[in-house]
Each structure stands twice: as structure tokens, then as C-alpha cells.
Amino acid sequence: MLTNSEIFETCRRLIAADETPVPVAGVDDLDLPAINRYFLRLAQSELTVDNSELLLRELVNTGIMIETTDGIFPTLAGILAFGKLPQRFFPSYEIRASAYASSNFDSDAIDQKDIQGQLADMINGAIGFVTRNIKNHSTIPDGVQRVDRLEYPIEAIREAIINAIAHRDYLISGAAIRLFIFEDRIELYSPGGLPNTITLETMKYKQFSRNQTLVSFLTGLGFMERRGKGILRMINLMREHGLPPPRFELIGEELLVTFYSSAFYVLREVIHARNPGIRRKT
Template sequence: RGQYFIRVGSTKQQPTTAELARLFQQRRLVAADEAPVYAGDIDDLDLTAINRYLLRLAQSELTVDDSQLLLRELINTGIMVETADGIFPTLAGILTFGKLPQRFFPSSEIRASAFIASSFDSDVIDQKDIQGQLPDMIRGAISFVTRNIKNSSTIPDGIQRVDRLEYPIEAIREAIINAIAHRDYLISGAAIRLFIFDDRIELYSPGGLPNTITLETMKYKQFSRNQTLVSFLTGLGFMERRGKGILRMINLMREYNLPPPRFELIEEELLVAFYSSIKLVSRKRCYVKRCQNVGGHNNEVIHARNPKIRGKARKSSYRRC
């Protein structure tokens, strides 16, 4: 197998998988998500997950009893690629169908945190590093958001109870999928970051806008940094190829009587922020604080948002209602 080296100062070193893929992309030898993952092989792929994908496309399952035909089928789908050094999984193949994607790309995760108030220095009430195959990450991130945003109930007709989440979850889902599909996976050490505050949600995606896309034109132009990966997510039912995801987010927020999402480029990250302007009585995000020696009573249970008590609490921990 051939070896590759990059110059670091006065020395030559072997590049990481991400560095090598980025080098190929910069020289336009291969699209980023089609780059070979030289450290992987067919045993690192989840063939059961691939078969589920093929069945969704109404295609035949993999021919597992013929190794050569199996490799050819995986190459034809873009899950593997043939190079002068052999046949290897692609970046998109590992991320979507790999048994352990983070083994090869440790930062291909979502680092999620929920805060009790509206600033980073407020107490963290929930946090999780969401990993796995991309479909699992999408579901995990949506689950994290759903359990950490407010929920209210009304009975508009006096009979049937209607629950309403603080945000339209489909808009948040669209943003999460877009971040996973379009982020730059070749930025070393950069994960998607998801923050939930009591008045907003912030989602940071590594990588600037690709090609000629700007913040002003991204609503209307279709773009994809990772076309093979987008193809996989489309086949799995997570995306559509119409390029209307951002407009859909805006419309969903408008239908919810909420401000449109804010988009901002911060160095090599794209920020999408959703703001809540409706005061809801929280059921799902109801946290209490167990405090010691407050008002002379040990283990007194106090609502975490009570400003008169929070500053007095010592040796405390949060729990859900």
C-alpha cells in the first residue's frame, strides 16, 4: 500500500485520515465525502444498515456470499471507493454506515448542552455527546432538544388537551439535519455544537458556506458540500433534494408566531439560532434544586428558577420533576 506524507516544519509526517481527505479535496482530486478512509475496510461497515438503506430504495440486498461482487456493489453505491492502493470505505460510507464512525472521525459528533438560564455561565442541566451513525445522531439530537425545551398544555375546546412545544420541532429537526449533512468533516477537532438556553437554541456547524453561497442567497440556492452523504440521507428519508430547508425553517417559525431563525458566520462556523418569545409553563423542563441549609431546613426542594433561593443553595444538584 502506498504511503502519503505531509510537511510539518522541517519534518515529514504521515497525515491523519481527515488531513489526507482535505488535501485531496483542495487539489480537487476527489469530493470530500468521497475520499477514501485508508484506515478502514469492509469489516468496519454495518452491512445490516446498508441493506435497510437499499431496501428503502427498492434495490436488492447485498450479495454477502460473493466477496468480489459485494465489494463491487459497495463501490457502485459510493459506500466504498477503489484506489490504486486497494478498496476502502468512503468518508460518507463510514459516517452513515460505519460500525464505529467516531473511531475514524472523533469529532463527527454533536456536543449538546442545556442551560438553566440564558447564558453560558448558568448551570448546565443536561449534556450529552451524541455519537453513532448519522441517522442515530439525528434522532439523538432531536430527542435531546425535545426533552429540554418547554411544553405547555391548553384545552381550547374545553374537552381535548393540546400540547405545544416551545419551538416547532420540525424546524429544529431541519437545522440539525442540515448541520450534519453540510458541515465540513475535514476540520480537525471541530464537532457540531448544540446549546439550549431558556430563551433560545443555538446550533454551530463547522465550516463556512461552500462555493458561492452567501448568507443572503442561502435561502434560495441549493448547495451541498457533501453530495454523496446527502444522497444517503435522502435515500434514508431524512432529506429532500429540493433545497428548500432554510425557507421551511423560516415558514415553520412564522407559523408558530416566533421570530425567524438567525444565521451568522463566525469564523469557520455557521450559527443557526432559534428564539422563543412565548412564555410557556414548563412541564418537560421542570427542574428543581435540592438545597441544604436554606432557611434552616435541610433538603428543602426549591424551584431552580427562583432567584431568591438560587444564590443561597449549597451542595445542590438538579433533578427532573
Template sequence: MFDSKEELLQKIRLGEDTPLELKAVRFRGQNIVGPSRDDLSDEIAAIANTFDGVLLLGVDDKTKEITGIPVDRLDAVERYIFEICEQSIKPPVTFRVFRIELPDNMGALQPILKVEIPRSLFVHESTGGYYHRQGSSKRKMPPDYLARLFQQRSQARLIRFEEQPVPQSNMDDLSEGLWVRYTARYEESPEIVLLKRNLLSKEESGAIRASVAGVLFCCEHPERFLPNAFVEAVRYRGIRQDSNYQTDAQKICGPLDQQIKQVMAFMKRNQTIMAMKGPHRIEKPQFSERAVFEAVVNAVAHRDYSVFGSKIRFFMFDDRLEIYSPGALPNTVTIDSMALRQATRNELITSLLAETPVVEPIGDMGRGFYMEKRGDGVPIILNESEQLCGKKPIYRLIDDSELLLTVYSARMEQMNKD
């Protein structure tokens, strides 16, 4: 936005409007005293809550004079912006900073910072509350406006979150080796097919971005754009969640199908294989691979990706396995009805998993695709696990914001008795 110096100078001459905010930077000794953290956090959040915008630091908003920033202070001002976006705005705002020089009234070049703030996927709260941009000013959002914005961006969603465009992304961020799986059978150009399949999404401005689903399935590193789209896997020795007893830990990233595959590999290398003595050696695993596979697929497919700061957690203990999945239950599903009803918040993600081939075998799954959409995932989890250890897994909703599945381990002494 405003990519040329000529366009920037013209915008400065015209003054602030919805996509442009000007701020002079003032110092007292080594400290930045203006603009204040609170004021700047409100301005940045207001832009992110509205449209794509640009904040120019080093330009007076009243006189439109290019005052500049001393070259030796540019790093400090950039850190100031970073700290505000990370610490004073919830969830943090993404931004890009460019250092440029513009001529002042005397024609001398002055360094300034151009901060590009994309329209966000989330609703941001700053120091003063919830703001949006109206004309050249920030305004506190009335309750009805705020409710609609939450609905559009993260709650009931008029446009599903998985189909929304991801700021600062484009088709080049998607890997052809990944997206070709979803375009090969169509004759139209890849871009048109990806748009039709909602793996690309068009913004109001006309810019084509990767969608949330596009990033999750077709980007080699989805966490670049969706920082919490990964699985935290930990193996604990014993039965308590205590970092002193961690024996293995892995941050599992990558496209969703690769995450599932890596979680299963983590489980297999960390579970105990128990042998039953007798004429013929019979090995039984600590957990049912088929049940765990279904549980991991369900967690990846049905988690709420709009919940900022939450990831899937996969914890293994001597006596159980715990899978924490962000988000409440979708639609009208309850804990009691999960085994009987089929519902999802992420229809596009489940559809894509249903056509994503399992290229390399994952245990003895007998699966051609990651999801079969028959609605038998939860029954498999419950029945296979109970058959192995004699105890049915338990689902529990935590604070109406996270689903916990506990799968119990087969016991060594039980195996020796079989």
C-alpha cells in the same frame, strides 16, 4: 505493511526509502534523548503527508544495526510516540504500534517498535513546518506543492472528502444491517455495489477501504475513525452558556441518521411545553419540531467533515436554540441567498440521506426519508419558527469557518395571550 519478520529484515538490509524510516533510540538515565521530539514529529508528519509508511524504532539508520529497546523501556517509548503525535503535530496523526523481536548481528533477539503510519486524510504541520517524504528523506513542502495537497485533501478537493478512503478501515468495519439499505435493490455483490456507490473506496495501493461517507452511514461507531463526527448537545438553564447551569448534556454518536434522531429526542425531552388556558387545553412547544428537524438535518448534511477538531454543537437555552455547524458556506452561497438557493459541499451525503428511510416516526414530520432535496429546508426553518414565536431565526457566519443558526423560543407570556 512489511507484515513478516523476513520482509522487515530484508527492508532493513536495503535501508531507508519512501515508506521506511529507521531510528535508534538513545537514553540518558530514565529520559529518551534521541531521536528528539522535533525530529520525530517532522518524520512522522512527512510520512502521513505522503504515503503509508513504517517507522522502526530500535534500528540504526546509518549502520542498519538492530540496536533494540530495553523491554522495561518499551512503554516509555510508546508513550513518547503518542505524545509527539498528539501534541507536536497538528492535526494529530493516527498510528498503530507493534512490539516485535528481530535478531541483531550476533543473532540475539532485540525488542523493537514497529509504528505504522497511514497516509492521512489531512495535511499535517509538525514542529518544523509542513514536510513530505521524498525518497528516504523528509523535505519541506514548497508553497505550490502545499497548496495542491491542501486542495486534494481538504479544500476544493479534486476527490470529494466524503468519497476519500479512511485509513485503517475496511469493509468489515461496516455493519451489514446499515449498508444493506443502499445495496438491496442491486443484483451485484455488496462489495461491488458499495464501491460503485462510493461507500467503499480503493486506495492507490489497491487496498479497499471504507470511504468517509461509508463510515458516516454504515459504521456503528463512526467516531472510531472520524473522532469529531458527533453532535455535542447541551441544555442550559437561563440564557447564558455557563457550565454551572447545565441541566442535561449528551455526546450524540452513531450513524448520521441515528444522530439526527437522537438530537430530536434530546430537544423534545428538554423543551418546555406551554399550555394555553381555556375551555380546551391547547399545548404549544417551545420550538417547532419541524423547523428543528430541518435545521439538524441541514447541519449533519452540509457540515465540513474535513475540519479536524470541530463538531456540531446543539445548545438549548430558555430563550433560544443554537446550532453550530463546522465549515464556511459551500460554493457561492451567502447568508442572504440561503433561502433562495440550493447548494451543497456533500453531494453523496445528501443523496444518501434522501434514500435513508425514517423507520420510526420523529415527531409529526410526515417524512418517509431524512432529506427530500427540494431546497425548502431553510424556508421551513425560517417560516415555521417565525410563525410560532414571531421572530425569524438568524444565520451568522463565524470567522468564515463555522455557521451558527439561532432559533428563538416561543414565550410563555405570548402563549397565555393567544
């Protein structure tokens, strides 16, 4: 007889990570009001606990739960999107955010937060963290009305956070998404390399999805579109804001996305002026 952890690990090797059953969880660990809000967006009928057989069937049909030979359990995607306490089962599936006043880790963090909850909570929480830790430039172009402009296009950052949650490798246990805000850039680290045949060169144009069930939930919740144009949108938003496109790098087992602010180039010129022998990095 396999233990719950052995069942989980066996299933992870046989099916997509986000479709893996979570045998230590049950239907009571799911947030039914959140599920019904999702169903409402899809123009589907609300579920009730009055008919448990119908409830379980609908949850299985939508991928929130899965039927196995040992019973019906929530899927990993179901717990992450609609679990009452997702991090109770997966503590590292969170966003660990830190903000620094300088351009490196030499100074103490001025703000830190472990962002948890359902997918929607994490996305909104991460955006809130970024918004309160980046500069807000105010101008009065007409001499009358003040116009506020954030240091970065927040929709581009939002797109990157959603992509990190949607496409991270959930087979890498113990690894969280990491978000760092420096005075000249934002760095977002997502566990896992690029899936399938995707490369850094082709990822702008190719649609890919490591976690199809999770992506379908994010799409239904209104966070994603099925067109797969998120990266191009990030690039365009940064350019419209007068900033360079985001930089994508593979660092070990993580995908790093870096957003540079205008301050990056100011600091670079200052450093070069003081140290003319140092070659500029593009």
C-alpha cells in the same frame, strides 16, 4: 510508501471530503444490515457476504466504498452513514449538546450529551435531546381535551440539525457540531463557512451541497429532499408557530443558526425596563 494518515490527507486535498477513502477501515467496519435497509428504501436488492466481489462492487458503485491504487476502502460518507462505530475513526464528528436553565453560560448545564453513532442515530439523538429540554405548553381549548404544544416547532429544529450534518466542513478536523439550549433560544454551530458562491443573503434560495455523497445518503434514508428548500421550510415553520425566523450568522469558521422563543422577547423587555439606556437588539 505513504502511511494511512498521509494517504487520507492527500486524498482530502484532491477529492470532496465525504468521498475521501478511510484507509484504516475495511468492509468489516460497515453495518451491512443498515446498508440493506438503505438499499430496501431505494428498491434495490439486498447484499450478502456470500459473494464478496459483488458486495464490494455494489458498495463502490453507491459511494459507500472507493477503489484506490492501494485497495478498496470505505469513504468518509460511507463510515458516517453506515459505519458500525463511526466515531472510532472520527471522534469529533459528533454533536455536543448542552442545555442551560438560564439565557447564558453562567449557570451549570442541566443536561449534556455527546451524541454519536451513524447519521440517523445522531439526528434522532439530537432531536430527542432538544425535545426533552424545551418547554411543553398544555392547553384545553375546548374545555375537554388537552392539547400539547412544544416551545419550538420540532421539525424546524430537525431541519437545521440535518443541514448541519449534511453541509458542515469535514475538512475541519477536531471540530464537532455544537448544540446549546437556553431558556430563550436554541443555538446550533456547524463547522465551516458557506460553500462556493453561497452568501447569508442567498442561502435561503440557492441549493448548495458541500458533501454530495453524504447528501445522497441522507436523501435515500428519508432525511432530506433534493429540492434544497430546507431553510425556507425552517422560516415558514417558525412563523407558523408564532415565532421569528431563525437567524443565520458566520462566527469565525462556524455557521451559527439561532432559534428564538417567545421568552426571548419577554426577557428583552424586562432588561430594557430595568436599563432603559440599553439599545434593543433585533
